[in-house]
Amino acid sequence: xxxxxxxxxxxxxxxxxxxxxxxxxxxxxxxxxxxxxxxxxxxxxxxxxxxxxxxxxxxxxxxxxxxxxxxxxxxxxxxxxxxxxxxxxxxxxxxxxxxxxxxxxxxxxxxxxxxxxxxxxxxxxxxxxxxxxxxxxxxxxxxxxxxxxxxxxxxxxxxxxxxxxxxxxxxxxxxxxxxxxxxxxxxxxxxxxxxxxxxxxxxxxxxxxxxxxxxxxxxxxxxxxxxxxxxxxxxxxxxxxxxxxxxxxxxxxxxxxxxxxxxxx
Numbered sequence: 001x002x003x004x005x006x007x008x009x010x011x012x013x014x015x016x017x018x019x020x021x022x023x024x025x026x027x028x029x030x031x032x033x034x035x036x037x038x039x040x041x042x043x044x045x046x047x048x049x050x051x052x053x054x055x056x057x058x059x060x061x062x063x064x065x066x067x068x069x070x071x072x073x074x075x076x077x078x079x080x081x082x083x084x085x086x087x088x089x090x091x092x093x094x095x096x097x098x099x100x101x102x103x104x105x106x107x108x109x110x111x112x113x114x115x116x117x118x119x120x121x122x123x124x125x126x127x128x129x130x131x132x133x134x135x136x137x138x139x140x141x142x143x144x145x146x147x148x149x150x151x152x153x154x155x156x157x158x159x160x161x162x163x164x165x166x167x168x169x170x171x172x173x174x175x176x177x178x179x180x181x182x183x184x185x186x187x188x189x190x191x192x193x194x195x196x197x198x199x200x201x202x203x204x205x206x207x208x209x210x211x212x213x214x215x216x217x218x219x220x221x222x223x224x225x226x227x228x229x230x231x232x233x234x235x236x237x238x239x240x241x242x243x244x245x246x247x248x249x250x251x252x253x254x255x256x257x258x259x260x261x262x263x264x265x
Contacts, residue, residue: 062087177219
């Protein structure tokens with residue numbers, strides 16, 4: 001049976017009450033207005049039912065894979081032959097590595113934990129994390145050295161090896177931080193966030209939306225990337241929000257909604 005680790009924060013009640021620190025940015029403090037409008041019922045297309053049939057089959061395949069066997073019920077040739085994203089985000093290979101080896105493989109303070117998550121997820125590549133760890137030892141904010149990490153990553157690129165995953169399109173950040181290499185600018189971005197005491201700020205926030213808005217206020221981080229970071233941080237003890245409280249739909253999700261509904265009401 002496959003051992004899938006569920007982040008601790010998802011096993012807790014979302015009952016903690018915290019206040020926002022004085023250093024909370026104006027962007028994160030801005031309230032989004034609530035619009036009260038009665039909508040007509042959405043009009044589904046024929047793909048609506050097909051979507052749920054697909055979801056049910058994928059779920060069955062997921063449970064079979066956890067049990068360590070092959071599905072005996074799902075005979076769909078597409079699902080059986082081609083790879084799809086996991087039914088649960090937290091169960092994919094990279095997220096499992098993040099949870100097991102980056103977040104919960106030690107006792108870290110908030111700064112170190114946030115730094116580890118951001119270093120890992122910026123590159124989103126297990127081999128890059130292992131490379132840095134092999135040459136520098138335990139990766140913590142307290143031992144951060146821009147020149148050393150920058151040199152390690154530059155040498156890896158000089159050897160024609162990729163340091164980024166292809167999962168995200170990452171802006172270079174040169175306009176904001178001035179380095180020619182993308183990874184150098186991303187290291188400076190993480191450094192700025194730690195200098196701004198972002199871990200302390202987010203650990204005192206009351207909603208996932210507030211964390212999203214704070215991260216979104218930083219250079220090179222758009223809606224999609226900010227929301228991905230929020231979910232990754234929420235796997236850790238830094239925050240403990242329900243994933244049902246807030247969502248930012250990505251391009252694929254929006255495209256799927258358009259296919260499933262001819263009119264949203």
